[in-house]
Amino acid sequence: MSTFQPVSVARLYRVIANQIKDKIRGGNYQSGERLPAERELAEMLQVSRPSVREALIALEIEGWVDVRVGSGVYVTGPESRLSLNESNAPGAPLLLDIGAADLLQARLLVEPHCAELAARHATDAQLLAMEEATMALPGSEQPFKHNDRLHLLIAEACGNVALASTVQHLWTLSENSAIFNKLNQHFVYGEVWEVAHNEHVPLLRALKKRQPAAARRAMREHLLGISSRLGLDASEDKNM
Template sequence: MPLQAVESQRLYRQIAEQLRGLITAGEFATGSRLPAERDLARQLGVSRPSVREALIALEVEGWVEVRVGSGVYIRPQVQGNGHARPSSGHAAGPAEWGPLELMRARELVEGEVAALAARHARKAQIATMAGALERMQEDADAGVVPREGDELFHEAIAQACGNEVLRDTVVGYWQARSGPLFARMSDHFENPPSWNAALVEHQAVLDAIREHDAQAARAAMHHHLQRAYTRYSASWRRANSS
């Protein structure tokens, strides 16, 4: 396959542009299945998560269809206006951040934010975190994806850390989650079991902050975001043939 190794800047976008070009050139026929994620990663010289994000971008733009348990297939191409315009490759804003890369950044930053919150959180701030967690539980029990409560929980921790730059950074992460790439990935991989696991992980973070145990709060937040990353990655491997 005529694929080329890509540079690291906005990696998933570069991969998507290569694959889009091959589709346009007829290298992949309509209805055909793309090579497995691991094969694409090997040929491109990149990580599997980067390939995964590129495929999600192509799905959002209408170039491919992801069939869970089967693979990624080329959709019919409509001449002229059948697809969203691809990114220009410049000035990536939060909505274009790769979801898995974003989660890795959150792990690094929010672990320290949780540790600071454990040191500085006041009773009222801890009560706000607890209220957000209760809202998450109520939504999950009602069969509603508890994204709003999830956001409120993490923002309450950031508010309690005592550093406005870190608070704004965490808010920016959540603004990025509203982008189409993260929304589509969430559609694929979020489900009741994943949210039940996340609720347990959130409770561990809250318990550590309530005890003002900075080390435990950092570890609990790291564990939560590592597990979230793994849930997304593991689900995609099942869907796109490992």
């Protein structure tokens, strides 16, 4: 009696990365050579630029290319190539092969609703803690800590333990996503944190004024802003 074999659905950025990798292996692109720009690769492959960007970041993590912001993407020597699992140092947190766009899309489905509920249910003490986290971000040497705290405080204040736990899990996945971390290294810097703070302010205002619809909208716009700054497409209908 024959049995079925497990089916694996490949992620688009991984399919793209494998095609580029095959071209490098085949000698189409030599060590030190610059790859075509994201736009050109997207046209060649008939895919979106955000998908190409994630593929290139995945290849950088594995050592196939070197992404130089403002200059281009260059093929590296074979001695630097690793699989994603091999790139995890002993004792370090496991870096997961989860796409940044998928993570942001999941957050877009959950966090705006949490903000809407928090505008209804947050206690005065929780709102004060949110304000402290918001105001501590500008000029901080560790802005990500205040950013993370604000988002998790909003989730905790939503009044739904399951939703709060879901947000916490998504943040844990983001912290352990190799692609998300590499994108942050390349594209998140001082000025970007100022923009994020400016998006947090109307979100905090809506929460303090107990305006659920405005809080939901502000959170959604903030998450779409993050997606845009990372050069991704996290819109909820991107896979539909």
